[in-house]
Amino acid sequence: MITIYHLGKSQSDRIVWLMEELSLPYRLEWFDRGEDGLAPPEYLALHPAAMAPVIADHDLVLAESTAIIQYVANRHGGGRLTVAPDEEGYADYLYWLQFNNNLLTGFFVERALDAAGNGHDGGIIGTVVRRRTEGLLRQMDDHLGRQEFLAGNSFTLADLMSGFAVTSLPMFGNADMLNGFANIQAYARRLTDRPAWQRAMAIAGPGATRPD
Missing domain, CATH: 3.40.30.10 (Glutaredoxin)
Known part of the structure; x- marks a missing residue:
């Protein structure tokens, strides 16, 4: 076990x-x-x-x-819950397996800048992080406008990995991070409706x- x-x-x-x-x-x-x-x-x-x-x-x-x-x-x-190399959606599956780590890095950098409390915007690092975070969410929202889940229309490990970014991550200090991303919000509801979740x-x- x-x-x-x-x-x-x-x-x-x-x-x-x-x-x-x-x-x-x-x-x-x-x-x-x-x-x-x-x-x-x-x-x-x-x-x-x-x-x-x-x-x-x-x-x-x-x-x-x-x-x-x-x-x-x-x-x-x-x-x-996996996607084989010869199956449709395999490339998406690989990409979205990794996506959460990119978004999580930006989240922690932004939290660190906020915690510093000195009013500094983080300079070039802050600018890059905010642009990257917004871009990643926009990419995810556009992608989910075409299909129900990240690697197609079935739930896979890619959703389990990147689902954290849209279900749990907003609870840790940025509750409005998904505002303006209607497709992600609908996707998050599909995930949180799952009995296993x-x-x-x-x-x-x-x-x-x-x-x-």
Whole structure:
């Protein structure tokens, strides 16, 4: 059975979402953040940079969301939610698997500029980050105007990866980030209507707490 080392209020909730989508058994080991908002010291034993998510599958310990979801889906899920190289939508599938990391980087840079509280706009770095974030969201919105999900009209791992950017990320300090992007807003509703997403968020989402 796979163990998910879940860091509260982190991207590791998407691994719970994956397990619920695939109806696979798993064990959740919960780690709370410290008062400083960082992962606790014991999490460093799992990953030297204390990055979440991390899973264990017997003797294998694996980090990085994109690696984990592909490993689980192919090794334990019979390839469900993946797109094969000879299938339509394969290039989109590859692209949108990576998209979340680009948007997340911009989000954290903008939060850091806001936290500095000195009124500085970040100069060229701030300009590039804001332009890139707006451009990425515009690209996503245009793409979703042509199809229901990111790699076609069926839910795939690409949606599970990039869905975090439109379902959970707005909860972490920028609730209006999707304003003006009607197609993304409709897409986010399709994701949050999924029973597996709802179960996962109740278990390990941003509003969940460590079980007794």
